[in-house]
């Protein structure tokens with residue numbers, strides 16, 4: 001039997017609007033579900049797509065010094081030996097001997113004793129603290145019935161090849177980064193990039209998380225948007241600062257997240273990943289508290305050096321101008337798309353009391369990320385209004401995803417668009433047939449203005465694109 005994983009109640013409103021309005025559905029729902037899996041519905045898929053497109057624009061297209069890549073999810077298993085994931089990509093695991101619930105020991109200690117309580121603790125030390133605390137199991141409530149904490153590797157194993165003799169154990173990638181490192185030489189030899197430069201990619205990653213929870217914040221299948229920026233040793237500090245600032249500006253100025261809901265947290269020495277000499281997280285204030293959204297790490301020459309060692313290939317960079325050869329250092333901004341999705345929906349969500357006493361739920365997405373850019377309505381389903389509204393729809397459709405809706409009272413149609421975060425609505429009424437203009441309603445202020453049909457495209461292009 002599948003054990004249900006807890007959905008944090010602080011995310012109740014967000015989970016509810018996501019389900020109700022077709023952003024996120026529970027995975028495999030008609031078969032009773034599969035815990036911690038989610039499917040993105042029509043509006044969710046649009047939002048994800050817009051976020052990816054925006055990231056690609058700012059991290060690849062607008063940067064002369066970054067190129068894109070799309071590497072395989074399945075890699076030669078030696079990659080993960082070289083990267084250190086086989087031996088080091090572990091979380092501490094304890095089981096409740098009574099109800100068999102599996103618990104991530106460090107998170108459990110933090111829940112019991114406060115943030116940072118497990119930072120830098122060895123397995124032995126964790127065991128001591130857990131024993132001394134005589135804590136209750138979060139599932140069955142029994143006290144002191146935990147196994148000793150042990151390392152649990154987070155990589156998903158699968159087998160590659162059809163026949164028993166040929167098949168080989170391989171892993172689903174736990175990060176997209178290694179696909180970039182193993183293609184460093186290919187990119188250098190097939191493009192004109194010179195250091196400093198970056199390689200970016202977007203793709204799915206998989207981690208067999210011990211405690212997957214908090215809606216789409218921590219799942220076993222998720223999508224990453226990562227960039228490895230290769231630079232000369234000694235310049236990594238400058239680049240690290242540059243990328244932390246660049247990422248933060250991307251979130252506030254382009255994705256539209258509120259500044260007060262973002263903060264930078266530098267990692268203590270004891271909590272650095274095995275490959276990192278410095279890491280700063282950009283955290284977002286989710287419904288359940290501050291949580292990591294974006295990790296920016298200074299990975300030194302660790303990965304390329306390890307791949308040189310394990311593959312036997314020379315992965316050094318020949319700097320022709322300076323007549324030097326070296327293994328580049330790497331600064332890596334690594335962003336989780338699904339965490340960005342959750343931050344964007346949380347930031348946009350509002351319930352408002354209106355002057356007429358009604359309450360409206362509204363998602364105040366920035367127009368660039370909104371799943372639907374414009375809702376287009378004929379006031380009535382007759383007298384040529386639908387035809388005119390449909391011709392406006394066709395004319396504006398190159399601006400992005402639009403929605404045509406002719407059903408129900410106009411106020412209800414506005415509310416529905418508010419709830420999926422559509423920034424603008426157009427209403428075609430009887431005057432439109434005479435004066436060739438329409439009413440444009442703005443979501444946040446709810447203000448309305450008359451705009452001539454001929455100028456709609458340029459009016460919206462400024463606001464949406």
Ligand code: GAP
Pocket residue numbers: 174175176177207209216217218219220221222223224226292293294295332334335336337338339
């Ligand atoms: N290549 C470095 C790397 O993968 P990470 O901090 O482990 O670093 C980067 O992951 C980002 O991926 C995180 O900041 C987070 O946004 C996202 N992420 C990591 N694990 C996740 C999970 N289980 N579910 C959803 N997103 C996750």
